[in-house]
Amino acid sequence: MVRKAVKSKGKKKAPVHIEVENADPEPEHPEPEPELPKGGEAMQMFSDGESGSEAGEAPGSDEESGDSASEADLEEPSADEEEAYSGSEENDEETVNKHKEQAEVTSLDSLKQKIEDDISLLNNWRQADAVMRQGRSREEVNDSIIDGLSAMYGYSRELAEYFYRMFSPEEAVQFFESNEKPRPVTIRTNTIKTRRRLLAQSLVTRGMAVDPVGEWTKIGLKIYDSQVPVGATPEYLSGRYMIQSASSFVPVMALAAQPNELVLDMAAAPGGKTTHIGQAMQNTGVLFANDLKKDRCKSLAANCQRLGLTNTVITCYDGLELPKVIPRLDRCLLDAPCTGSGIIARDPSIKAKRTVADFRDQSQLQKKLLCAAVDMVNAKSKTGGIIVYSTCSSAVEENEDVIHYILKARNVKIVPMDEFVNIGRPGFKSFRQRRYHPSMANTRRFYPHAHNMDGFFVCKLQKFSNDIPQKINRDRRQPTEVVWGEEQWVDENLELGHGGSGEEDGAPPEKRARTEPSANGSAPSQPKSNGKEGEGKASGKKVKSKVKGGAPEQENGQGEEKSEKPAAVEKKQKKKASEPTAAADAAPGKPLKKSALSAVKSKKGAVKKKGKK
Secondary structure: OOOOOOOOOOOOOOOOOOOOOOOOOOOOOOOOOOOOOOOOOOOOOOOOOOOHHHHOOOOOOHHHHHHHHHHHHOOOOOHHHHHHHHHHHHHHHHHHHHHHHHHHHHHHHHHHHHHHHHHHHHHOOOOOOHHHHOOOOHHHHHHHHHHHHHHHHOOOHHHHHHHHHHOOHHHHHHHHHHOOOOOOEEEEEOOOOOOHHHHHHHHHHOOEEEEEOOOOOOOEEEEEEEOOOHHHOHHHHOOOEEEOOHHHHHHHHHHOOOOOOEEEEOOOOOOHHHHHHHHHOOOOOEEEEEOOOHHHHHHHHHHHHHOOOOOEEEEOOOHHHHHHOOOOEOEEEEEOOOOOOOOOOOOOOHHHHOOHHHHHHHHHHHHHHHHHHHHHEOOOOOOOOEEEEEEOOOOOOOOHHHHHHHHHHOOEEEOOOOOOOOOOEEOOOEEOOEEOOHHHHHOEEEOHHHHOOOOEEEEEEEEOOOOOOOOOOOOOOOOEEEEEOHHHOOHHHHHHOHHHOOOOOOOOHHHHHHHOOOOOOOOOOOOOOOOOOOOOOOOOOOEEEEEEOOEOEEEEOOEEEEOOOHHHHHHHHHHHHOOOOHHHOOEOOEOOOHHHHHHHHHHHHHHHHHHHO
16 A cells, blocks of 8 residues: 655644555655645645545545646736736737827828818919819818818917918918927027137037038027037037027127127026127126026026126116116117917927917017117117017017007117128018008018028117107197287288187188177177176277187176077077178278278178178
């Protein structure tokens, strides 16, 4: 008989000996107990507290094999199996994502093709038949293009329509497409410390691929590729160049600051334009650099120190308060805070968060700041009197509308900047229902699809008077005083109607009757009333009438009395018009003036004709 030892789970028990018939005889020296495989692969044959003898079953029975199989199914998978399973899941996710991307690309391609077809239809609208138009009007085709551009590039519907109406359909697509591409990195050479040629040679040895920005600037470099961080080179840390967008060169070039001048940069941080102005002034004169926020003034001061400016005064004021603390200037640069609709390539969130209402709201602050900038500049400056206004926005409300306002609010005019800036497109002289001054063509606009730089607007103004235009509003509620007297009885007043004498000789008789002298040379006869009005007794006395709200008041030597209402007076004047008045008789010793005499004769003739009838 062979005896086999079986271990049970839980507490240690004595081995159970099971006798098996027809087995080989037991060897004298029993074999050592086999070790269970490591890793928990050994299966439990019996539950706790039970043995094979109690169950009365052999280890190889069918029930035992079933229990072991069920336990094997509940075992945790090995590490290799887990990796294989997770790898398969990742592969499935990648496959799903690839399918989604392919579907999106396909939908974008079809959407782009639809936009191109609609634009082609607009270009050939007259030749297109009803089938090609698909029963749509021209405006419906435009709306379809706007919806497609909004969905394709992620703009809000309102903003997409705004930019679409600014250009032709083909150019609008180019504008939207260019905002999806990053602008090249550009740097400005600090001519106080080096020259562009020497700086380019030094950067090439650092592993940079550089080229000049263009023929329009002599200090700009464009970096295509760099093996080192552009803002961490020894040349940058020593102040030989400033990282700055190419479009930001233009306002300073238009300002054309001269040495030994007083110049202000109203919104200066982080200091790109300020340091550019300083090097144009050759570190002479006084340069005021202002910014509203203290935190931004720190970077402004650091850049001025790094680039070696020694003529700069940094201030932290609200721009509207600067006229109270800054002396009269020769030149001023206002790079106004704006909505940033020209730098969408750098900040894609503008596509969805900006609205046309934001453009209008921001323009209110820009108008106030520009008025403050103009007030600080001295129009009598021998070298200056220049104000430059710029924004990094493409919105008309923040550009042409602001300039249109300042032309009326202050004594300034737009001057050309072709001598210093020979790139850019002219500003709008009209936009939709708006109409601007013809000199608006001297402003400059920059677009990403046309100039490969951020969207920008620049205008150069010259102040020709320090006076602020005052709009005179007539207050019709205030009384006007008219003085009556013999000194007013001259040909000019009688012919032109001054002093209440009516119009020329052809004036109605009832108007002339008031100013014609009486027979005794006394003051002009007044229309009779109910007997309550006073009459001027002295012949040489002046009669004053104060008109307030149309009701005349008479003044004579005996006191003031109010006259009747104008309507009643007019009725009585009409009755008197058909009768000759006392003014018709010539005063003895005082001949009438020619104009008055002709009026009397014409009146007598009219009365005679009426009597005959």
